[in-house]
Amino acid sequence: MKSVVMAAVIAVLIVAGSIWYESGIHRVSDNLFSMNEGVKVALEDNDFEGAREKMDNIYLYLDKKRAALSATDNHEAIDKIELSLNELYEYIKGGHKTDALSKCSMLEFLYKHLPKDYEMKLENIL
């Protein structure tokens, strides 16, 4: 009976943890997406200084969320985001608007993709 109770507790923890994680990763993804939008708007206005400031905010935000993301998401996905962010930062520093905007589009995709593997969808189950 003890093991049944423990199994039930573990089951509740797994389900609750999964729901909490899923909502959390959605929030992180949405936040990163909107921050990226801010960088794109600044770039379109040729405000490179403003774009750099916004990039610093993205770095700070990612630093805060790094532990949670690394504990649950594939480390490769996070590495890809960081790599692209570094490239984007350099493009902004060099004033390469077109390259920077294409990197922003790539990052948009990566941010959207973060919670995709964990969404309750038939395609993810199959």
Place this chain on the structure above:
Amino acid sequence: MLILVIRTLILYLTVIISMRIMGKRQIGELQPSELVVAIMISDLASVPMQSIDIPILSGIVPVLTLIVAEVMMSYLSVKSKKMRTLIAGEPSVIIYNGHINEGELKKLRFNINDLLEELRLNNIFDISEVDTAIIETSGKLSVIQKERDRGVTLSDLNIEPKAKTGLSRLIIDCGQVNTEELSKSGKNMAWVIKKLNEQNIPDIKDVLIAVINREGELYIQKKGEVDKK
């Protein structure tokens, strides 16, 4: 590299705890569903153990999920006979009244050689001695021999057993006294010291092992004692 050690230790602990939750029965004799769980757990735990890119949680969560499923299935099979039959199957009687049940053998894809081999593993070398043989759900063969071929028991001879039943108690282990076992044996420290003195052992620390058997006698072996034979 240290991270690999830490990840391995975490997964090792997870698997150990999981197996403990599964219980002793599963470790001793695996039912089909338990065998599946055991194989899957070993594989699930080893992948994040080696690959640092994979979060450790993606190893721990599936292992725990399997354990939850297994414990729940076991619980349901205790509660419901239908569930028990579905999960573990039913024992198959392959020899009854000394006759081999060919239909059951075919169903189990067991040939005569397999049957004879299993009987030999049960110390039966002559099939004519067998009254009933059952393949248990764990795949082991249980055999009941014919009356004439069974060993004589004390009750057959109407003899009362001389040896008392019960457990022998380990009261000293490598010089350490187990007070709980000592009190369960009904003896006390004064009795132990007296017995040690009788065997010229002045200090308990010199004792490798001391056991009180079912008859209340003390068996002692000193540390560093060499077999003189």
